[in-house]
Amino acid sequence: MLQINHLEKIYRTEEVQTKALNNVSFTVQEGEFVAIMGPSGCGKSTLLNIIGLLDEPDGGTFTFAGTDVTHVTERRRAELRKTHIGFVFQSFNLIEELTVAENVELPLIYLGVGATERKEKVQRVLEKMQIMHRRNHFPQQLSGGQQQRVAVARAVVNSPRLILADEPTGNLDSSNGNEVMELLTELNEAGTTIVMVTHSEHDARYAHRVVRLLDGQVVLENVRV
Amino acid sequence: MLKNYLLVAYRNLLRHKGFSFINIAGLALGLTACLLIGLFVHDELQFDQFVPDGSRIYRVYTQQTTTETPESHASVSPMFATTLKQEFPEVEQTMRILMTGASLNLLQAGEKKIYVEDGLIADSTFFGIFQLPFKYGSPTGALDGTSSVVLAEEVARNFFGDVNPVGKELKINSTTVVVKGVLQSGLDKFHLKINYIIPLAAAQLPQQRMSNWGWQQFYTYVKLKPGADVRQTQAKLRDYLTQKVQPTLSENDKLTSVPYLQPLHEVHLYSSSFKYDSSVKGNITYVKALGVIAGFILLIACFNFVNLATAKSMQRAKEVGIRKTIGASQQQLMLQFLSETVLLTLVSVVLAAVLTSLLLPVLNDFTGKKMAFDLLRNPALLGLLAVLTLVVGLVAGFYPALVLSSFQPVKVLKSAVVTDGIFGRVQWLRHGLIVVQFALSVFLIVCAFVVFQQVSYLHNKDLGFNRDQIMFFPMRGENMNKQYETFKNELRQVPGVVAASIGYGFPGDQVAGDGLIVPTNGEKKEYPTTQLMVDYDYIKTLGLQLVAGRDFSKELTTDKDHAFILNETAVREFGLGTPQQALGKTVQWPVWNDKNPDSLKVGKIIGVVKDFHYKSLYDRLEPAVLQIFPGAYWKVAVKLKGTDVGSAVEGVKQVWTKFSPENPIEYRFLDDNFDEMYKAEDKLKSLLWVFTGVAIFVGCLGLFGLATYAAERRKKEIGIRKVLGADVSSIVALLSKEFMVLVVVAAVIAFPLAWLAMSRWLQDFAYRIDMPLWAFGVAGLLAAAVAFLTVSYQAIKAATANPINNMRVN
Secondary structure, three states, X not given: OEEEEEEEEEEEOOOOEEEEEEEEEEEEOOOOEEEEEOOOOOOHHHHHHHHOXXXXXXXXXXXXXXEEOOOOOHHHHHHHHHHHEEEEEOOXXXXXXXXXXXXXXXXXXXXXXXXXXXXXXXXXXXXXXXXXXXXXXXXXXXXXXXXXXXXXXXXXXXXXXXXXXXXXXXXXXXXXHHHHHHHHHHHHHOOOEEEEEOOOHHXXXXXXXXXXXXXXXXXXXXXXX | OHHHHHHHHHHHHHHOHHHHHHHHHHHXXXXXXXXXXXXXXXXXXXXXXXOOOHHHEEEEEEEEOOXXXXXXXXXEXXXXXXXXXHHOOOEEEEEEEEOOOOOOEXXXXXXXXXXXXXXXXXXOOHHHHOOOOEEEEOXXXXXXXXXXXXXXXXXXXXXXXXXXXXXXXEEEOOEEEEEEEEEOOOOXXXXXXXXXXXXXXXXXXOHHHHXXXXXXXXXXXXXXXXXXXXXXXXXXXXXXXXXXXXHHOOHHHOOOEEEEEEEHHHHOOOOOOOEOOOOOOOOXXXXXXXXXXXXXXXXXXXXXXXXXXXXXXXXXXHHHHHHHHHOOOHHHHHHHHHHHHHHHHHHHHHHHHHHHHHHHHHHHHHHOOOOOOOOOOXXXXXXXXXXXXXXXXXXXXXXXXXXXHOOOHHHHXXXXXXXXXXXXHHHHHHHHXXXXXXXXXXXXXXXXXXXXXXXXXXXXXXOOOOOOXXXXXXXXXXXXXXXXXXXXXXXXXXXXXXXXXXXXXXXXXXXXXXXXXXXXXXXXXXEEEEEEEEOOOHHHHHOOOEEEEOOXXXXXXXXXXXXXXXXXXXXXXXXXXXXXXXXXOEEEEEOOXXXXXXXXXXXXXXXXXXXXXXXXXOOOOOOEEEEEOHHXXXXXXXXXXXXXXXXXXXXXXXXHHHHXXXXXXXXXXXXXHHHHHOHHHHHHHHHHHHHHHHHHHHHHHHHHHHHHHHHXXXXXXXXXXXXXXXXXXXXXXXXXXXXXXXXXXXXXXXXXHHHHHHHHHHHOOOOOOOOOHHHHHHHHHHHHHHHHHHHHHHHHHHHHOOXXXXXXXX
């Protein structure tokens, strides 16, 4: 599903050039659950942003579902994001002015889904995430675990083919963290491809395999945990 | 989608109450000022627009070619109407109104007697030119004959109640007239004030006068036939005067002016400098100035919005990142932010509409207008508000929307607080806008100070005579006019009366002009001179100062027919040397006497008075001559003692009743006449204060908001500085410096502009203050002080906060 070849990303400030990604290559098959690990600053998040079409590489190619998307327009990226990709962040990133249900509904609005269908889908996914009773609350009224469940609900509400999770348990205690990992595993078992960036060896065990990065380079791959 | 936008917008408004308040209050205040000014300007522009065929109606005025600066006179010779009607085929109709000055006439019906001003004496073609709506009667033939009158509705109601008075009799002074019609009320947007109109034929003016090109006593109107070109008519009229009229006139009577045809729609606003004009005048300069101020205030309010929205964008960045990650396009986000601004503007517009309805009565009271702000009955107004909402919302919201919607999710989602780097590029814009806001404020403050100074000068300048406590009224009734000497003597006996004078030509009242013949270098030359027809007590009553010679004296019998007193300007302009040298010189004056037009009064200059201002300070002092001429006496000035004015006035009233029991007394005080002259300036002054205050307040609201965000942004820096040993004052200075520099830049920009604008305004006054330099200094300091106070509140708050808390920001 994802084909990454010789990917490079360079950050430039006035005086210093930093290679965030250096000749990174790996593939992710449809239905796989892949964890990307490595120390802080190794380029994990940069890689995830490129996969999520939020950032562009400076070299190499990136193929998404058979299409070369290395250098497509911003409009096309937005299109691909909203139809195929769901995001889960460490800091949840819910919109504070919107209720739980409204936050989950948002991707459907941008997709142009009709109101009745939106309502149904939101209800279904909230029930699935066991957060239905909190549907009219605002994010700041929820616990961290609940917030992350809402974020996962939002990521999956339009049934994307790929979920990108950036340290999804980083801000959670262990029991809440486990719950979220169980959720992701369930989604993966239902057929969704998942790429997750994590620091946690514990979380990485949920994945089918681990890609380890160091200083912008892949140092180990295909390690089954 | 829109519902989602509005929902977020609404919750955002509630969440950031301070921000919302600043924006909404600023915009609402700005819009209120704009709406009020807009209503005023609209009302001024509506003058005479209701007159049918108004685009074909013109007023004849002349511009003097002999004066130093061109001087426009609204009253012209009666011959213009005659000539235009007879010689110009494109003229459909002409009409003249006799200039009578602001005189009161006693109207009487049955037992009811009321003094009424603003009566017109007009050609019977009046309603052919101005097709005014009638309540009773018909315009056809309403001014035919010599004994008809058309009344204004209010006057008719005063005398006859609510019944139709057509056919009933009315006395004007002692002449009986018949009511032929009643005009509908609501003529407040007509340039002529009408209480009643009587036909010109009733005045029975001698034919010799009506065919005189030198007697400039009429307001003259022309209606051209459809399709006629007014420029051609005007050119033809000028040619006619040079070719056909001038050759027939004697050397002394030659015309010294050029005629113009002024469109009816310009009479109200474009005649503010006209002399001998009694129409209801506006002033296009003031209308334009107010329009500009309204624009300024709205601009300041819009800038607030742009500034606060971009400053606050750090808080919205995360939301933008999330929405983009989920798949929102930049257009969708722009639309979202624009709809937020429009919503916010809508709230402000609604508030402004409420404020406007509440404040309009105050403005109406102040301007004497009857403006209405009735949204339900005026769909156009509602439409205008809708357009205003959209335009202000889009203008103010466009740039912030562009900035916000262009954020990159990768950059804004990562850190909890977005660093200032991304926002650096909007910093220059924010600073630029603050500079513009403060430049506008400083500009307005300087203008307000200069106008204040000039207006005080107008009111308080030493006019060369003592204008305080002088009671002033015209004589009425045959008995009083005949026995004016006895009347005056009895007035002087009243306790509390210091002196009394009877004459024609008192300061602040109408004065006559005529030629004075002065021998110069062996030749006799006639100079246009103000004629002050006085008695032996005039100089004493007004407290004029003699700089040479003596006052008129009753003991010297020659003073009555052979003595003149000049003012200093006359001595100078006639080339008579020093005041002392002028004494004893002979001058001549063609006596106002219909029986023998050639008779001359010959006499010697017996005195010279120090110049005194008998007209408004708009007018340069002119040569003036004082002489004893009882034939023209009709006004009385009574100087009262400062103490117990009330009983002195009572005493004067009693003497009046003795001499003229049939007429009630109508008096005023001389200084009121002068104060009245500067009413427009007084109003301008008040309006400037109010709107300058609004502009500064709205600007400060924005500055306060920005200072809040600046303090927020630099919290960590402040914490670190404090830990390193900075004290409160150095941190306040640090935070305030950023804004104070902007105020200084603003002042540097505003000063020359204010100087230019105010120099031009002052040019209109013949007597004016020097540009007050202190106004600039004080305006700059005031703006700086207001800015400092606004900013320092936030600065002190930030500086006194616990540094440890501040450093935990990141």
